[in-house]
Amino acid sequence: MDAEAIKQSLENSGLRCTPQRYAVMAFLMEHNRHPTAAEIFEAVNRVDPRSSRATTYNNLRDLVQAGLVREVAVEGRAARFDAKGIRHHHFICDRCGNVEDMEWYDVPRPASGSLGKRILRECELIFRGLCKKCALPRASRKLS
Amino acid sequence: MDAEAIKQSLENSGLRCTPQRYAVMAFLMEHNRHPTAAEIFEAVNRVDPRSSRATTYNNLRDLVQAGLVREVAVEGRAARFDAKGIRHHHFICDRCGNVEDMEWYDVPRPASGSLGKRILRECELIFRGLCKKCALPRASRKLS
DNA sequence: GAATTATTTAGATTATATCTAATATGACAT
């Protein structure tokens, strides 16, 4: 949507606004589906200019380091990515691995004593269970 | 330590107490270092009987499914494993990826309205930042 | 003890991510 705003946020982070990097960022901002690197690579290559796999991974790394993108590790599956827009939590489906946004609310921080010499950057709350699609009864008997 | 208790918990979960599976479970119970599958594989093979890599992965999968072991996905690194003893949260180091236990406290659940048709199994709270070792000033200038 | 089922195994295979080193691009000083 706001091409200039994307350009600005990249440059504010000391990153050049290259076509490839812009395409990754724009794609993440207009989707809330938490795509994998492979999905992003495929998506940005449906429009010119072409971007290589290494560049897609490099740019995702840079964007995460710059704090513009969040990486979500899912057990046994490829990492998923998420433009950091409004704050929210994540629901991860035990069965299909999909990551869904959940309304944000404040999380109590640990007692400072329990942190010791660690430096806390953030508290991340992850909900786990079955997504809507996987929770439906859907004849589990027939399939098993 | 309590060999019979381990045997019981495996069998209560419908899993045979094989030497290989027992070794994985016992190793996880006597370490709180959140080892990777490769580290567990290596550790259990320092004592007889030998266990193959596939068996180590198979058993970890079975133990996680049975709810006896927790798997912790860390971005860009191998998964780590943890016998589920007393409840606790996790601190994951941004820099070295180490997973450390943190004192448990209750986490507020999401408003039921925001769950929709999803089925919630658990809320997981993850702290991120720098572990004690990585937080130390340690002449970062000299090394870079 | 034969049949059945669960488990283990070595090695191949897949999936995911990173590295390499050659090339291209953009910023900026002249």
Add this chain to the structure above:
DNA sequence: ATGTCATATTAGATATAATCTAAATAATTC
């Protein structure tokens, strides 16, 4: 405009993590 230099991109190779395969072994049931 042109040269310089840091940054970014690229194809393909490589590394790492995890799973699959099919045959062998071990335990359980009949």
